[in-house]
Amino acid sequence: MDVIEVPDPGDPRLADYFRLRDVNLRKSIEAEHGLFMAEGEKVVRRALTAGYTPRSLLLTRRRLAALSELAAAVDAPVYVVDDATAERLTGFDVHRGALASFHRRPLPDPGDVLEGARRVVVLEDVLDHTNVGAIFRSAAGLGVDAVLLAPRCADPLYRRSIKVSMGAVFTQPFSRLGDWYGGLEELRGRGFHLLALTPGPGTRPLPEALAQAGEAPVALMLGSEGDGLSSRWLGQADTGVAIPMAGRDVDSLNVTAAAAIACYELMRSA
């Protein structure tokens, strides 16, 4: 264990941890350096267990003793800072006392995660990291074979997504489509039945559409928080499906709630 006290928040060795709440800045830092941030002991351990290579670990001095086993498990520099330095560096109170920077790995090709898959979820432009994280937690927990992301869907390895997913993003197979316009062809070419989850008229109840799909592998498509699926993707779907609603002037669910029910039905019918 290589424990290094760093007093200066401007020290370049701490650059991975700079301004963690500045989403735009973080996107560019993380893309440029090919890194992601894990927060909290449990999530850091899950990243290690999933085989990700740490770049460094950052602990607050106050939590160093309590987290010494974690520090020993990390084969990378362990930087120790005081609470004020942590806050000036990251932009928030690091009360959990542990942050780690990890190397990203190249994502598998869509074809690789679809090999042998029978139940997949496709996220078009879910833009909120909290929603992406919660959806990955549901997908992983309920056993969805793969998650595919459209090019603009929010990053599952962004700190907030990882945290909300409780690390499920490390175990859930996923890939990103290189092409939005023609991206669904990969699924169609493999015989997937494409279900588009969308409120409104002209849809079939999800359980009925799943029964009708029979033995075919099924891909369930979910759109963005505000506007749902694009007309392009809706037009490509085999069937528009809805979660049966009861009324009370509520015509749709929150995307996390809808995704949870969809994953549940998808796996119940598998």
Added chain:
Amino acid sequence: MDVIEVPDPGDPRLADYFRLRDVNLRKSIEAEHGLFMAEGEKVVRRALTAGYTPRSLLLTRRRLAALSELAAAVDAPVYVVDDATAERLTGFDVHRGALASFHRRPLPDPGDVLEGARRVVVLEDVLDHTNVGAIFRSAAGLGVDAVLLAPRCADPLYRRSIKVSMGAVFTQPFSRLGDWYGGLEELRGRGFHLLALTPGPGTRPLPEALAQAGEAPVALMLGSEGDGLSSRWLGQADTGVAIPMAGRDVDSLNVTAAAAIACYELMRSA
């Protein structure tokens, strides 16, 4: 329509709209004055439709023309401010251009919302307003008869809950238990079968427990984000139930996701 230009963010007529992001301050202002805040045209209209009495409406000048029909529908003073005043007053950029303050109504007694109910959800200490809002949206959308809240559960009529629920909190019947310790007796006395949603060993799959409950009315209990249900409430339940999980090192779902699936199963079995 009584449109009043107010240039000064310190004007006492705007006091209802003061520092909307300061949760602790807002809790005390809203309790003291018996008010709640609705944000955005759609949600304000839903509060009006549900019969809540407006105290006032606040519009930005930029959005006044676009929102004139809304202003005409509100039988209360309409305050018009510029963007800078709105931001200084509320603490954020009021880009939606409409905020309204409404009088709260006394909540019905638990017994009133339970009368004739057969499927209810009981939230013990769900503390996050986003989660409460999303759960209400699921409950209302899927047709749960009533939601009961433990004394410490977050407020469904807090601005953030209302917004996330898309106004479902106005149409979903709910009440709050006066007493945490003995609060479940009201349900038991009415013959409800009490199901406690909780991960871990010794639980039954939710669909199986619902089938077993047969014709009895069912109350599904959900606990707080971090710790789940208290041991007191777990001990009072007839059956511990779980959503069947698939593994991948994920042993539970986000509370919004779990509640959505639970409401879905609850209503599917009704």
